[in-house]
Amino acid sequence: MTQISTDTLAQDESAGGTMRGLIKHHAGTGLAFSDDRPIPSVGPREVRIKVKKVGICGTDRHIWEWDEWSAGRVPVGIITGHEFVGHIDAVGSAVTQYTPGQRVSAEGHITSGADYNSRTGNAHIAADTTIFGIDRDGCFADYIVVPESNVWPVHPDIEDKYAAIFDPLGNAVHTVMAAGVSAKTVLISGVGIIGLMAVTVAKAAGASRIYCTDINPPRLELAKELGATDAFDARDSAWIEQVRRDTYEGVDVLLEMSGAPMAMDQGFRALRNGGTAALLGLPARTVDFDFNKHIIFKGCTVLGINGRKMWDTWYQMEKLLLSGRLELDKVITHEYPIEEFDKAFETMISGAGIKVLMNL
Amino acid sequence: MTQISTDTLAQDESAGGTMRGLIKHHAGTGLAFSDDRPIPSVGPREVRIKVKKVGICGTDRHIWEWDEWSAGRVPVGIITGHEFVGHIDAVGSAVTQYTPGQRVSAEGHITSGADYNSRTGNAHIAADTTIFGIDRDGCFADYIVVPESNVWPVHPDIEDKYAAIFDPLGNAVHTVMAAGVSAKTVLISGVGIIGLMAVTVAKAAGASRIYCTDINPPRLELAKELGATDAFDARDSAWIEQVRRDTYEGVDVLLEMSGAPMAMDQGFRALRNGGTAALLGLPARTVDFDFNKHIIFKGCTVLGINGRKMWDTWYQMEKLLLSGRLELDKVITHEYPIEEFDKAFETMISGAGIKVLMNL
């Protein structure tokens, strides 16, 4: 039954008052801290969440640096951020599934729910998607308002530091699970934040062997600590022959997480005929690509990966976390109070940190 | 964006006034016609639909006859019926996707949307499902109120008579599409209403050969008119050897639509090793079943089919209808004004009619 009596629900109105937030204050580098942003009001089918812990994404870095993509899309003046955990503070008059006090995270991709993909279990690729902290106010603030249908209740056995990064962890889980790695040999090209997460996810999800490539030797070392069977510097392509020899003429699965044309070329060369490639990394521009050699003659399957499945990926992520088999603590390297956001971003941008969290 | 301004929406209140409806008025046979049932009010996330045309389902017959299942589940006093088409008359204050005037049908399975299956594209098997006309007021009335999330907008090129039977047609489409029939040999055991629909659906969906069995010779003839390659009286099992000989030791796909233990036994005998069986027909009781011979040694896949997928099945159904390849007019045999519901039910129950519609 979806009928509800309004008297059991919190008021659908502004809380009044002000809050802290990190604002994209001008069309240039950096963010500004504000402590007098109005606390947002909540619509009938929305919930307001008191934010507790947030993660800094590579996308936030782009917005910080105000690159071409950011300048073309992000409205100046919005609150940034989309990775977070918190507690529900207020629910709209027509909300049926949540009550104040619940610990929750949220999916950052918002859709109307009306299009073909939203109605068939693929809302993550809905055509009318907008994203928190990119197209509208995000979570780098004391409060965020999200549609009820975007809320994810956090399992009590999952710690805040993991719940705060469901969004990027979900990218890794979606990529790994879409390709399917159980009892398969896997190559992960690119071990940035999400690539590193993919190493531990692939291992927990049953990969029999995990090879990694990158051009950052310390990250390759870390990949091995997280469970990679072997990790290669991509600047020397000799590894391809070794991998092909140690497998049945190539890995079963390629998880492409760099967006680098060289990594794509190497990755497909290291993929066996009939293998599956899941592409998450975004090339900076078009790629001059050999379809015959890499896809058609090989009889490969190539999967475009975007976001996280709502909600298959989230359930998978929860199960993987509860299994105790994910090693994320080496990836979550720093935490700062939000007031020290300058230091947090610097740590992340310099590469000194990997996943950097901020507390509110 | 899901935020809405309330001033563009219809009022969330009762229309007042009364309407016609077919009521399960007592714990016994039959239904009662009423013309002073109150027009239902609409909750914030609901829409009210002015019903135009309805279909009588086998389930409605069970409720009419007040069999053991009905007596144990259906509340006396409700309006019955769940197959319909109509136009939206009013929308709740928090409805975002629909406006009055739209021609719509609706999925009859209602869920909270909160459980695992609802959140992963499988709401049709949600644990907390209730059904219109069975657990709460249905569509055999001038108006029905349904949750916004259950509404299906009808394509302008689809006639009312087809839109009124999306529910059972959806059962047939879900069964056919779950099994997969493209370029496959198919056996449909049981050609009642849904079995007959499955014949034309399977043909449109690409089945290379369609065999049917039943114990009702006129229905078997009709199955052939709708596209069955051959149709056999199940009372003589000699057809099994013929089918096995004409295929590769059995059909690729079994669509079981009778619930009869004999049909299940014959069907699995006629299924090839490695074939797929989709079970829609509900046996009246437990079945003494040879798992070794029928499933395990055969290496078969067996699919339990319930309802229709929200909304994959509905999109498939729309595409099949728009392709012009479904022959439903021989299955939709009668139409009556709702005031002649006695005659309508008698036509359906006697077997003189197949799919019987009523107009409001």
Add this chain to the structure above:
Amino acid sequence: MTQISTDTLAQDESAGGTMRGLIKHHAGTGLAFSDDRPIPSVGPREVRIKVKKVGICGTDRHIWEWDEWSAGRVPVGIITGHEFVGHIDAVGSAVTQYTPGQRVSAEGHITSGADYNSRTGNAHIAADTTIFGIDRDGCFADYIVVPESNVWPVHPDIEDKYAAIFDPLGNAVHTVMAAGVSAKTVLISGVGIIGLMAVTVAKAAGASRIYCTDINPPRLELAKELGATDAFDARDSAWIEQVRRDTYEGVDVLLEMSGAPMAMDQGFRALRNGGTAALLGLPARTVDFDFNKHIIFKGCTVLGINGRKMWDTWYQMEKLLLSGRLELDKVITHEYPIEEFDKAFETMISGAGIKVLMNL
């Protein structure tokens, strides 16, 4: 049991004598007719087939024209051709499944059977593949010798003219079935020989709507005659918006059969988010491709298609042919005696004919 007694088998020795054949006689344009080619002997696990009818493939045209690819791969002196039907004439001493007299065709891709893909049902993408009429003697001759494991027994109800073109028809069937078209909207980009076959195959396999593009107006007309819902001249891309409007923001399935970069770009633009693209057409060189827009943000699945599955595709093809739903007679336009091979090739190369057969 695989043990055999040799006395029931034909002799494993050369038949002696000579035969007719079309030879790639020099490193330049054309083929030469010979009538004194030795009849080949048959090895222990091979069969020799008396060829009756053959088809001219686009590949044969490349070999005729001696393009760069042919010059780099095809050994001068071999008999060309790989599409045929005939009768078994002799079997090797260790052959167990066939006997002289059987009407057969054969898969043109030969593998050792020892590699990963051959052992897991994917011999069509085995790494050690060689092909009749390209890497070794083919079927444009009175006799061809093939491994027992490559033989396909032809169903008695299938006419020779269809059995002679199992190879290219199999390309079309494999592409269509790999993508899956049942109750789906489909775009076929490129309606050459295989693209035209794909139209009738997709229709028989249950596609709900079939759009075609090409730059050859007569072929587009023919596509419509074969069942295409609509067919567009790709030189004007306005059709893309029309197709997106008439579907749910794009077709469910793209079958790319041209290898033209423009067709690939248009095709992916016309594909809905979450759709599937099956790539059969071979681009002449690398393609400058927008992975983000076409694959990653869309969440698409891309399938590389090579050859035909052994033997799933062949069984599907047989079922489709036996269903009577394939319209191939408009595609098979000409037949010549093999002595008129010059005329046959000219008909095919000029575009006056589509599929051209030769009789022996």
Add this chain to the structure above:
Amino acid sequence: MTQISTDTLAQDESAGGTMRGLIKHHAGTGLAFSDDRPIPSVGPREVRIKVKKVGICGTDRHIWEWDEWSAGRVPVGIITGHEFVGHIDAVGSAVTQYTPGQRVSAEGHITSGADYNSRTGNAHIAADTTIFGIDRDGCFADYIVVPESNVWPVHPDIEDKYAAIFDPLGNAVHTVMAAGVSAKTVLISGVGIIGLMAVTVAKAAGASRIYCTDINPPRLELAKELGATDAFDARDSAWIEQVRRDTYEGVDVLLEMSGAPMAMDQGFRALRNGGTAALLGLPARTVDFDFNKHIIFKGCTVLGINGRKMWDTWYQMEKLLLSGRLELDKVITHEYPIEEFDKAFETMISGAGIKVLMNL
């Protein structure tokens, strides 16, 4: 190329001489040891293997005990056994892929290779299957002759004790991989030899949680040592509610390995709506089964599991073994010289041992 020159091959003739073997010598209990069984000759497409280590299967126990099934199928006088590892000793004249000296195991299911399933990657469910040690001479002997197409070359990094039990381990791997367990909650009902193997396989293949049931407490303890999250005595069904509560109203996957009707009933009750059940255990007779509750209303998928896929399962098994994540040493409990076969069988039949090996 499949053409071979015979001079590089071993002779296709009997080795002469005699060997040891365990014979089903009479229609009653037990086996007899013989040391003067003739060494078998090898046909043109067969290889002869010098057996080194064998495993005793539950099927061998049935043959030992001469139960109704054995009496109806097994020919008196054959050599028993079908789990083994050894080295190739001789190859037939038409063998192309193997040479004497190679360390190999073999698939025990022999088919002609001519039927639908054998030609489409599903030879494990071919209609014309015969099995070593059941329908014809098996491996409890110094030598066994097998068709070339049944041979599996053993990876050098896999120890003999594991290679000797590829057959039952393959049953476990096929069941686990057919159901798919990656990031899923799994219930294994029945932890006999194969059930126990399935625990470690499921864990290595990425199951997030593994529940087990049985009525043998020591085996339940062992299941926990091998990685089961929890293990329950099936004689008290209270565990079902606990499991449903700790998951999303049931496990994602049921692996039924007992054949016990009570276990099947409990297992399906513990399976969530939309879950997958893989059935390997063979019920002793027909089962009175509630299809509505267990399969149809639940929308479940049920998979019949028979043998092992040739050769997908074998590759998966190899990868799992090489990953170092399978714990089989607690399952392989005893080894005896073949002359002590009485003791070996007694150890296995009494339950004192689990997987018992014999050395030749």
